[in-house]
Amino acid sequence: MFNKEKLQEIQDNYQQYHEKTEKSLEKRPERNDTFFTGSGDEINRLYTPGDVNTVDYQEKIGFPGQFPYTRGVQPTMYRGRLWTMRMYAGFATAEESNNRYKYLIEQGSKGLSVAFDLPTQIGYDSDHALSEGEVGKVGVAIDSLADMEILFDGIPLDKVSTSMTINAPASVLLAMYIAVAEKQGVSPDKLRGTIQNDILKEYVARGTYIFPPDPSMRLITNIFEYCSKDVPLWNTISISGYHIREAGSTAAQEVGFTLADGIAYVEAAIKAGLDVDSFAPRLSFFFNAHNDLLEEVAKYRAARRLWAKIMKDRFGAKNPKSMALKFHTQTGGSTLTAQQPENNIVRVAIQTLAAVMGGTQSLHTNSKDEALALPTEDSVRVALRTQQIVAHESGVTNTIDPLGGSYYIEAKTDEIEKRAMEYIKKIDDLGGAPAAIEKGYIQEEIMDAAYYYQREVEDEKRIIVGMNQFKVEEEAPKDLLKVDPIVGKMQREKLAKLRSERDNAQVEANLSSLRKACKGQENVMPYILEAVRSYATLGEICGVMREVFGEYQQSVNL
Known part of the structure; x- marks a missing residue:
């Protein structure tokens, strides 16, 4: 990006700056001996062209809508169309959740995202003995097509995009959605949305699995094949780094482990006889947004670039859409505090900015009270308004990849890509993601990162405002949403x-x-x-x- 003479001149000037600054620190020391990202990586005091002197613009950065998609998957990004504001909701009965969905649509939400209760997630009816006490608690209870009909009553499925956070029984819930659409007179080829359908991360980070890996992968590839012919606009999987990050991973681990899972799904589909370009355009991803705004932006850019290279070089994809990593983002639930919950509004705003400046295709913003209970209508409205303010008032949507070209962002993008690729190579050496999961490698890496982070919080080396510093006496929270046991x-x-x-x-x-x-x-x-x-x-x-x-x-x- 710079010629050798100019780089040397910059390096000489930087050295002078560094020496002068080091002397001034004797009188005015910095706040900390070292500074770290949210993932614990050390940050330099200053980044210069010397930190990105090996970057070839055309090869590594390029233009939005073109390989390697570092700057975004659409040529005009949000200048053409904003991301889908998809609020995650579902609780109690289908009737109550239907009312919440209609409320969200009235408030400006452009997509629905269904949260299912625990029995539904693990394939049990509400009258099963293991469902006792869990029905409707963390999402909506769906036992049959009759419940699904109520859930989407009065919501035209040819007009909305619906995401369903369901994994082991994803094939059943997708079938229910298709059947509801048929009853509305909407053909499957008109349906738009996503099923999570990502079983590998369930074995690693979340736990709502049912079947062993081999039949689970068969179900997933069956969905790929079926939808490629009959439900062509449907995203057949949302390969999730969100839950990997919630379990305690670093940003680079989130990218590396998520893309390793993606590689496993592509390999399984090819092994089942599918052509890569027949299903890869409908693959989507799901990432977390944490509080370190700059690291998160770099993370999304690195993930896009790395996946484009994997699909082109490893799998020989020819369709540009097969190489373009599309992703949904959810703000980080694990970053929310029960203490001073109003502070969570600020955290979510920072995370929203990270997701948008990182180029997300859809976004759910958590509500301020979600560290305590399911969100109330008022707190959900504030969460949605956060997205709308960023979209229409912040100015960050007016140009594409607004942080692109920052010496720090480009250096961090390179660093996360490099570390993520190292994890992928290690997983390849272990025989791929399913084998690495069986051997416990991915789980151990996540647990180590989570332990390191928690130790820093408890030692107050990492400040969490309102929790380990800046605390106040608080009354017990009021007006929380509670699901009636009835x-x-x-x-x-x-x-x-x-x-x-x-x-x-x-x-x-x-x-x-x-x-x-x-x-x-x-x-x-x-x-x-x-x-x-x-x-x-x-x-x-x-x-x-x-x-x-x-x-x-x-x-x-x-």
């Missing part, structure tokens, strides 16, 4: 009524066909869809797959 009883009554009114012979026939398909090699999605249409429940469908595939038991000794 929700479980209501769902059990709904299920009993459903089973008494549906055609149970048809349900059994469809479940028998699904069982046969699971035992064979054909794509199971059409069979799941037929079972859903006959009002077979989530638990019944997952029960058949549990019977054939078995259940995964964590065996790694950590």
Whole structure:
């Protein structure tokens, strides 16, 4: 980016600056001996062209909408269209969640993001013994197509984009969504949205898995194949670094482990006989936004560039859309404090700026009270308004990649890409992401990073405002959203009524066909869809797959 003579001149001047500054520190020392990013990486006092002197603009930075996509996946980014403001919501019954979705749409949300309760996430109906006390607590309870019909009542599915945070039973919930759309008169080829469908990170960081890795990967590739033909606008997976970061990883680990999972999914799909360019354009990613604004911006840029290279060089992708890393962002839940929760509004604003200046395609902003409970309508509105203020008042959307070219940002982008690639190579050496997970490598790396971070917080080397410093006496929080325990009883009554009114012979026939398909090699999605249409429940469908595939038991000794 600079000729050798100019670089040498800058380096000489920098050396003079450095020597003069070091002398002044004897009288006015800096606040700390060393400064670190949110991930614990040391930060230089100053960055100059010398820190990016090996950067080839065309090769490493380029232009938005072009390989290697460092500056964004669209040629005009937010000058053309803003990111999708997709608020994550769902609690109690389908009726209550439907009301919340309509409220969010009225307030300007452009996309829905469904949170499911724990029994739904692990494939149990609300009347299962293991569901007791958990129904509707951390998301909405969905037991059958009847619940899904209520959830989206009055919401035209050809007009909204819907994201569903569901993994092990993703095929069943997607089938329910398709069936609801059919009842609205909307064909599958008109549906837009995303299912998370990322089982590998469940084994690593979250825990809502059901089946062992091999059948889980089969279900995922079945979805890839089915949607490429019948639901072409649907993003078939959201490969998630969010939960990896929430578990305690660094920024570079979030990128490295997430892209390693992405590599495993691409390899599985190719092994299943799919052409890379037939499914790769519909892959999407899901990243976290933490408080270190500059590190986070560099993280997103590094992830885009690295994935573009992987798809082009490793998998021979030809379609530019196969190389463009599209991602959703959620602000960091683990960064929120129960102490002085109003401070969380500021944290979320910083994280929103990071996601937007990093080029996200959609964004959910957490509410101030989420360290304490599910968010109230008032706090959700403030979270949504945070996005709208950044979009329309901050000015950061008026130019593309506004921090691009910063010596620090470019140096940090290079550093995160390099470290992430080192993790990917290590995982390759271990036999790929599934093997690395089985051996406990990824889990151990995350736990070590989480321990280091927590130790710094407890030693007050890392300041968390309102928690370990700047504390005040506070009253117990008021007006928190609480889910009534009666929700479980209501769902059990709904299920009993459903089973008494549906055609149970048809349900059994469809479940028998699904069982046969699971035992064979054909794509199971059409069979799941037929079972859903006959009002077979989530638990019944997952029960058949549990019977054939078995259940995964964590065996790694950590």
